[in-house]
Amino acid sequence: MGFISAVAAVVLLAVLGQTAVVTENGLPIQWDKAPIELSQLPTVDGVIQVNPWDYLQRMALYKLLINSTDPYMSSMGPGEKESPLWSLPLQLGWKLRSGRLTDPSPGSSSTCGLESSEPVCISPQSWYACMNYYMSVLPFLAAVQTGVVGKGEIQLHVQAPAEGAQDYCSSFTDCSTKYPDAMTKWETFFQSLQQISNSDDTDFNKKDKILGLLWAAEEASLQTASLACSERQKLYSSPEVRFGQGWLNSAAYVAAAHFHANIEKSEKYMAPLPSRVLQETDSPPNIPDLSAEENHALHIFGWMNRVNQVLGGSLVNLWRRAMCSPQAREKGQGLLHDLILDPKFPGTSLMAILTEMTTSC
Structure with a gap:
């Protein structure tokens, strides 16, 4: 999975799910x-x-x-x-x-x-x-x-x-x-x-x-x-710990964009979260009794944690710098929406968009 595609998936990945x-x-x-x-x-x-x-x-x-x-x-x-x-x-x-x-x-x-x-x-x-x-x-x-x-x-x-x-x-x-x-x-x-x-x-x-x-x-x-x-x-278990950390870390993205977590948006956000506690034998994205959406969410959370460790948190920092004004944050919420809800949105353009938003701050 490409870096930008994974970023697009993890930032409010749960918006699309229909499981939990x-x-x-x-x-x-x-x-x-x-x-x-x-x-x-x-x-x-x-x-x-x-x-x-x-x-x-x-x-x-x-x-x-x-x-x-x-x-x-x-x-x-x-x-x-x-x-x-x-x-x-x-x-x-x-x-x-x-x-x-x-x-x-x-x-x-x-x-x-x-x-x-x-x-x-x-x-x-x-x-x-x-x-x-x-x-x-x-x-x-x-x-x-x-x-x-x-x-x-x-x-x-x-x-x-x-x-x-x-x-x-x-x-x-x-x-x-x-x-x-x-x-x-x-x-x-x-x-x-x-x-x-x-x-x-x-x-x-x-x-x-x-x-x-x-x-x-x-x-x-x-x-x-x-x-x-x-x-x-x-x-x-270690899979549950990794998920918990990913779940916790995702707050940085929604917070920086001043995400409006009303009932409708929150329900969509949480829908692909795992419907049970993970066990040591669980290996996403191949957990048989969980849905494809849950498996994908777990896989992305785990992948994102590893990438963040390698990059030292630079992705979150770039996102935060880009969310520098009410208008930028509104654009950021729209960007999150498009990344998740529009399958034709070019995920590869995310970094360029964030860089442009940062330079215009």
Whole structure:
């Protein structure tokens, strides 16, 4: 496979797939079962007790975030499914459906993390659950602190798991002390939402600013999580570890282009992700019980990781330099769309386009 063709395939490869199921009736998995009001979460002595190891409670954090920020998201487009926060609960649903919220420890007999468990719990030993913690609890605490959720009138405590509690945090103050960069960026995002939304700027510029702040916060959370959760990743097979790293690294491309991750785009993006945890004997692109789309995605993620190691990350750096203005980022999103959705698009022209975009910055 040629270098440029592989780049074209990995950058939002998942846009084309039709394999993984990440929605139910057009919404994240078990969305309708998750609490919709803060008052529906457990309370002790006036303090809301959030258990992020209960799947529905973690999903509730996303529901509260999306419902509370929707009034400031009109620049994203009409309708209730345009918020760029939708990608987060969709990812959590995919992790549940694919078995990635279970304990990966060898010989584990725990049913925690299985969709069939009652209630549906999340294993603290899961690398994917750990990564998602920093993409759910941290933004929620920042939203409460800034008054976006709860109007600044609530007290909140986040329950720690029985094992590995040191890798997590229990309150805004605790999280800010442990992970100041990520929490600061989430605070900035929520504090800026109303100001940007109410400004006299164009919807085009509002959207770009909001997405820029959101992706800065998401990348900070991912970087923080990558360090905090690293020991858990060692529990997986080498094929699953390679996939996980590829999945994690792909965020750099979509972040730099300020990708608008609404429900429709996010669902397409995640569709070719593997529908089960990979085993040591799995060798993409020749895994018999996975679809052609899943095999291809795994093959490209693995190939791309190797190329990035050889090039020292120069491809990501070139892409980031090219995404230097709102207009360039809009062109970048269009470029991602054409690379994936138009089979006649000349993939060999990608590097030339990126170079031209960089020189015009």
